[in-house]
Amino acid sequence: xxxxAPIGVFDSGLGGLSVLxxxxxxxxxxxxxxxxxxxxxxxxxxxxxxxxxxxxxxxxRLLGAGAQLIVVACNTATIAAVEYLRANYSIPFVGMEPAxxxxxxxxxxxxxxxxxxxxxxxxxxxHRLIDRHRGTVRVIxxxxxxxxxxxxxxxxxxxxxxxxxxxxxxPLVAAGADVLxxxxxxxxxxxxxxxxxxxxxxxxxxxxxxxxxxVDSLLSPGAAISSAPKSVRHWLTSGDPAQMMSVGSRLWGAxxxxxxxxx
Ligand code: DGL
Numbered sequence: 201x202x203x204x205a206p207i208g209v210f211d212s213g214l215g216g217l218s219v220l221x222x223x224x225x226x227x228x229x230x231x232x233x234x235x236x237x238x239x240x241x242x243x244x245x246x247x248x249x250x251x252x253x254x255x256x257x258x259x260x261r262l263l264g265a266g267a268q269l270i271v272v273a274c275n276t277a278t279i280a281a282v283e284y285l286r287a288n289y290s291i292p293f294v295g296m297e298p299a300x301x302x303x304x305x306x307x308x309x310x311x312x313x314x315x316x317x318x319x320x321x322x323x324x325x326x327h328r329l330i331d332r333h334r335g336t337v338r339v340i341x342x343x344x345x346x347x348x349x350x351x352x353x354x355x356x357x358x359x360x361x362x363x364x365x366x367x368x369x370x371p372l373v374a375a376g377a378d379v380l381x382x383x384x385x386x387x388x389x390x391x392x393x394x395x396x397x398x399x400x401x402x403x404x405x406x407x408x409x410x411x412x413x414x415v416d417s418l419l420s421p422g423a424a425i426s427s428a429p430k431s432v433r434h435w436l437t438s439g440d441p442a443q444m445m446s447v448g449s450r451l452w453g454a455x456x457x458x459x460x461x462x463x
Contacts, residue, residue: 205266207419208271210237210272210273210274211236211274211277212236212238212243212254213348213439214351214444216271218389219296219411223408223415227419229431230419232432233436234433235437235438235461236458237461239461240254241348241349241439244317244319244343244348248319251281254277255277255285256284269415270292272293273411275383278325297329297407298314298407299383299406300312300314300330303380304335307337310338311375311378312337312338312339312380313380315369315380316343317344342368342369342371350390351389351390353447356392356393357393361390365393379402379403380398380403381406385406434459435456435458436458436460437458445457
């Protein structure tokens with residue numbers, strides 16, 4: 201039997217698995233192709249043009265594999281490239297939007313923190329989102345160099361990871377933030393270490409589940425994709441497949457295979 205038409209999901213690396221797990225939880229019937237662009241990670245230190253070039257190359261690969269919807273499971277790539285992708289391809293693209301709006305609604309202190317990559321904070325898009333939703337709330341943005349690399353290595357709670365998280369998050373909490381937005385898809389994998397550092401009174405928000413709802417809403421129940429008899433998962437990486445298999449399986453919570461992106 202032919203494989204059901206898949207959806208494509210990509211990230212600069214393994215962080216987008218935090219989004220894929222929400223999509224699979226909501227729609228286990230969907231076949232998926234996950235692309236970890238780990239050979240070009242981190243995107244957070246690349247220019248918008250470089251990120252667009254990567255997003256385009258991955259999109260071409262996913263279209264070649266029959267993807268009929270693509271999730272840009274990376275805040276940085278969404279900011280740099282989703283408008284370009286939507287303008288140049290006819291399939292739907294679902295991007296990430298950091299949870300600024302729910303964070304503004306949730307704060308009791310009137311201060312929130314936004315943790316994101318340098319490239320995400322360098323673009324206008326995230327600042328426009330903040331300006332649209334902040335109202336009277338004080339929003340403190342914090343670039344977090346190094347965190348993506350720690351997750352890519354599978355170091356979720358070691359001394360260096362804890363040192364970086366403390367350096368980035370504790371000043372925000374000291375400034376009164378009671379909600380922290382996890383504005384990068386790698387960061388949900390650091391949630392329990394971060395929660396341990398900032399304490400239970402600080403709420404940590406990400407948008408994986410909202411993206412899963414959006415994917416579901418775009419795929420009508422009658423579509424061939426959702427009547428698929430059996431879902432299939434493919435895993436591709438531009439980095440080292442052995443590394444993806446070892447760290448990715450740990451993040452995913454089950455063994456995953458990994459093929460080179462180019463083949
Ligand atoms: N997961 C990506 C994001 O959501 C990380 C980007 C990077 O590689 O720096 O922004």
